[in-house]
Amino acid sequence: MSVEHRFLVRELKLVLARPGDFFKPMWFLILVISMVPLALSPDSKLLGEIGSAMIWVATLLALLLNADQLFRDDFVDGVLEQWLFFNRPLFWLVILKLFCHWLFYVVPLILVTPLAGMMLSVPNDVMIALLVTLLLATPALTCFSALGAALTLGTARSGILGVLVMLPLFVPVIILAAGVLTRASDGSDILPLLALLGAFSIAAATLLPLAVGVALRLNIGGSS
Amino acid sequence: MGWRWFHEWGSPKWFYDRAGRWQRVCGFLALALLLVGTLWGLGFAPADYQQGNSYRIIYLHVPVAFLAQALYVAMAVCAIVLFVWKMKLADVGMQALAVVGFGFTVLALFSGSIWGKPTWGTYWVWDARLTSMLILGFLYLGLIGLRSAIQNPDQAGKACAILVLVGVVNLPIIKYSVEWWSALHQPASFKLTEKPAMPASMWVPLLINLLGYYLVAAYLVLASMRTVILDRERGSAWVREVIERD
Numbered sequence: 001m002s003v004e005h006r007f008l009v010r011e012l013k014l015v016l017a018r019p020g021d022f023f024k025p026m027w028f029l030i031l032v033i034s035m036v037p038l039a040l041s042p043d044s045k046l047l048g049e050i051g052s053a054m055i056w057v058a059t060l061l062a063l064l065l066n067a068d069q070l071f072r073d074d075f076v077d078g079v080l081e082q083w084l085f086f087n088r089p090l091f092w093l094v095i096l097k098l099f100c101h102w103l104f105y106v107v108p109l110i111l112v113t114p115l116a117g118m119m120l121s122v123p124n125d126v127m128i129a130l131l132v133t134l135l136l137a138t139p140a141l142t143c144f145s146a147l148g149a150a151l152t153l154g155t156a157r158s159g160i161l162g163v164l165v166m167l168p169l170f171v172p173v174i175i176l177a178a179g180v181l182t183r184a185s186d187g188s189d190i191l192p193l194l195a196l197l198g199a200f201s202i203a204a205a206t207l208l209p210l211a212v213g214v215a216l217r218l219n220i221g222g223s224s
Numbered sequence: 225m226g227w228r229w230f231h232e233w234g235s236p237k238w239f240y241d242r243a244g245r246w247q248r249v250c251g252f253l254a255l256a257l258l259l260v261g262t263l264w265g266l267g268f269a270p271a272d273y274q275q276g277n278s279y280r281i282i283y284l285h286v287p288v289a290f291l292a293q294a295l296y297v298a299m300a301v302c303a304i305v306l307f308v309w310k311m312k313l314a315d316v317g318m319q320a321l322a323v324v325g326f327g328f329t330v331l332a333l334f335s336g337s338i339w340g341k342p343t344w345g346t347y348w349v350w351d352a353r354l355t356s357m358l359i360l361g362f363l364y365l366g367l368i369g370l371r372s373a374i375q376n377p378d379q380a381g382k383a384c385a386i387l388v389l390v391g392v393v394n395l396p397i398i399k400y401s402v403e404w405w406s407a408l409h410q411p412a413s414f415k416l417t418e419k420p421a422m423p424a425s426m427w428v429p430l431l432i433n434l435l436g437y438y439l440v441a442a443y444l445v446l447a448s449m450r451t452v453i454l455d456r457e458r459g460s461a462w463v464r465e466v467i468e469r470d
Contacts, residue, residue, distance in 0.1 A: 151387060152373060155375075161373050164369060165370050166366075167362070168363050169390065211390055214382075219379070
């Protein structure tokens, strides 16, 4: 078995070993969404208008729930040190790790959002646009939160710091996604903005793992 | 021209002494320029035909907003220097620039919202430029937070450098956001390539104040760098001498 194959199998086993981490973000998302009509009003027309934006923000927060844990366990039990001795470059392992995280934690969360859309009576065509923006935007978001997690890895009580540091960098993604959603709701062409969003994600997914690798090396070796 | 300058810049003591002199020069020049620019701007420049006298806050707002962004670029240069030449001084500079830059960002947002009330009728609008300034403030704050969270100063410096370089992606977005969304905020008052739309009696004092605030920023950064150096080198003999001397 190649290194990549074993890596993926190990990540899958880790997900299966901790089903709590798998379900918690979904639980959080549905819970937050059920608070919205209670806090605002049960008027389905109003909810339909702001619903997609609420779901976007709630999904973003749910994603950040696990972000701090991304490298924490591997760091504590010494797996990250072993990464340095693989015959693969560090950024490649980071890409694998982030891909696994995206596939096993983020995509299932996105698949739950239609349920949240029904709860807030979001129109179908907007819901489809919402799903596409989430699928296109989450690779970038995963990479940014990974960098936050990697930078704060060595701190004893990092807690929410990694999220606070990285959240400002999410802004372009959020603006583009919001643009797609407004255009989808008034029926105009969303493809140009989706292309920009995809381009941003591709750039983030190819460049940020390098930065994450440097940040991890900082914490593993003490100083490089 | 040998490599002597490189070693000199690597010595904290040499920089501490030099920076003290530069700091005084910057301080006096800044005081003179700001005195001229501010008096001219507030007292003698003509009133705006639409905004009346309320536009005069431009003589604070524009230089400060300009610097809030320029200091981030300076920080990015420091980050590159730290990575390429492993120069400790660049890290000290980064630490000082983050704090001063955050201060200027807060001042820019504050003076902007004071200006917004009489002209737009509100303290805050979610305009592209205001929003990106707010985000810039959060980036500065994140850097300060990250540095204070990591105990080892070497590690903290490199972590901050990574964050600065990733965050520099945000700066073009700040600069071009006005053209992208072209919302409520007026486009930049100064362009290097075009003649400003204001009469000279308005923009000359603005230019003087801009230079003045640049020197204020230099003064603050140098002062802050000297403090950081004293703190980091607190175990060494020359720091003890300096502290006993003053």
